[in-house]
Amino acid sequence: MGLEDETFETLRTAAAAGVEFDGLRLERADGGYVLETPIETRTGLDPDEFRTALEAVDEYVTNWRYWRETVGSEGQASRAFLRWCERAPLEGSAAESQQTEPLSVPERYDALRNGVDRTWGQLRITARFLDVDEPDGVRVYDLWHVEDADTPLSELEVYDEPREAREISTADDDGRYRPLKTAPTLASGWAFTGLSGSELVDAVDFFYPATIANWHREREGDLDVDHWVDAAKRQSGIYDVVDELPREALEWLTEACCVDSQCLRRREWEYSADDEIDVDGGDGAFPCREPCSLVIAAARKWAILESESETTYELELTTSELNQLEELIDAVADGRVDGVREADVNDGANRYRARYLRAKRFEDGSLNAIESDDQ
Numbered sequence: 001m002g003l004e005d006e007t008f009e010t011l012r013t014a015a016a017a018g019v020e021f022d023g024l025r026l027e028r029a030d031g032g033y034v035l036e037t038p039i040e041t042r043t044g045l046d047p048d049e050f051r052t053a054l055e056a057v058d059e060y061v062t063n064w065r066y067w068r069e070t071v072g073s074e075g076q077a078s079r080a081f082l083r084w085c086e087r088a089p090l091e092g093s094a095a096e097s098q099q100t101e102p103l104s105v106p107e108r109y110d111a112l113r114n115g116v117d118r119t120w121g122q123l124r125i126t127a128r129f130l131d132v133d134e135p136d137g138v139r140v141y142d143l144w145h146v147e148d149a150d151t152p153l154s155e156l157e158v159y160d161e162p163r164e165a166r167e168i169s170t171a172d173d174d175g176r177y178r179p180l181k182t183a184p185t186l187a188s189g190w191a192f193t194g195l196s197g198s199e200l201v202d203a204v205d206f207f208y209p210a211t212i213a214n215w216h217r218e219r220e221g222d223l224d225v226d227h228w229v230d231a232a233k234r235q236s237g238i239y240d241v242v243d244e245l246p247r248e249a250l251e252w253l254t255e256a257c258c259v260d261s262q263c264l265r266r267r268e269w270e271y272s273a274d275d276e277i278d279v280d281g282g283d284g285a286f287p288c289r290e291p292c293s294l295v296i297a298a299a300r301k302w303a304i305l306e307s308e309s310e311t312t313y314e315l316e317l318t319t320s321e322l323n324q325l326e327e328l329i330d331a332v333a334d335g336r337v338d339g340v341r342e343a344d345v346n347d348g349a350n351r352y353r354a355r356y357l358r359a360k361r362f363e364d365g366s367l368n369a370i371e372s373d374d375q
């Protein structure tokens with residue numbers, strides 16, 4: 001591809017200042033221009049030779065222009081995220097935390113013709129060239145639910161305004177409100193296509209607020225983690241009680257709310273800086289730096305409940321009924337109650353089984369349990 005005069009002048013000016021980017025090195029030395037790629041080094045080039053040499057490494061040149069002129073934002077989270085999307089080497093101090101083997105410019109140019117897929121929580125992102133036949137370096141991005149990765153676009157609702165991600169993320173597939181944006185309950189059936197880099201970042205931020213910024217901070221070694229003790233002490237008003245939650249209850253709380261099956265963030269906060277919670281923080285791509293509002297609200301309830309003293313009750317149940325109570329709790333905790341078939345009376349969480357147990361063991365609306373004499 002021939003170089004436009006304006007582009008060539010831009011490159012000459014850049015070479016005078018020195019370019020070192022993604023394997024491309026340009027320099028203007030006393031003996032002429034220098035052009036270096038991982039394949040070859042050309043030195044002592046006059047302007048015409050320099051122009052011809054640049055045209056021969058078109059991929060490096062258009063790549064440089066895309067990141068310099070279209071994306072810009074050096075050192076910013078948005079740029080790092082877009083580089084991660086196409087498996088480009090991360091820049092700056094984040095480079096040390098590179099997780100997957102980064103691709104060279106020629107490898108990326110090959111891959112971007114078909115699209116580079118990345119997964120971010122329940123989002124599937126595809127980075128690709130705007131013009132596949134004659135790539136001029138400009139990338140666009142498609143975004144959809146991971147479960148829709150193989151669904152034809154014609155079967156999905158297609159959006160192009162990033163702000164619409166906020167609406168999509170409000171309710172799950174059954175129309176229930178999602179109080180936690182990073183819960184793995186994102187509704188499917190939609191797609192954004194042909195987004196610019198900044199539009200992609202905006203859309204991801206609407207789906208999963210602050211995840212890109214915190215991911216970037218973590219890679220820069222700059223994630224400001226706020227542990228439970230400090231976060232709980234800061235609460236006021238009706239949440240003032242939160243710091244009374246016993247230490248051991250933090251294990252139950254994080255197992256209830258923060259594990260991968262419930263939240264896609266990777267919990268990085270602990271009880272305190274020198275007291276780690278035993279429950280695994282998860283494998284999410286993006287970190288959680290502080291207890292969220294959902295966890296604080298739940299902790300308030302548990303702090304109140306945990307202030308009650310324990311009592312031993314006597315309750316008459318058959319072994320099967322005891323097992324059924326355990327199955328019911330499991331089914332509710334794992335969110336599978338809606339999936340229990342009415343005809344499956346072998347399942348302890350079956351509606352008829354539960355109704356039978358209630359008819360047999362409840363008296364005046366509650367279990368007929370009596371306090372034990374051994375108190």
Ligand code: SF4
Nearest residue numbers: 257258263288291292
């Ligand atoms: S506190 Fe727990 S539930 Fe809330 S965002 Fe962080 S990991 Fe997820």
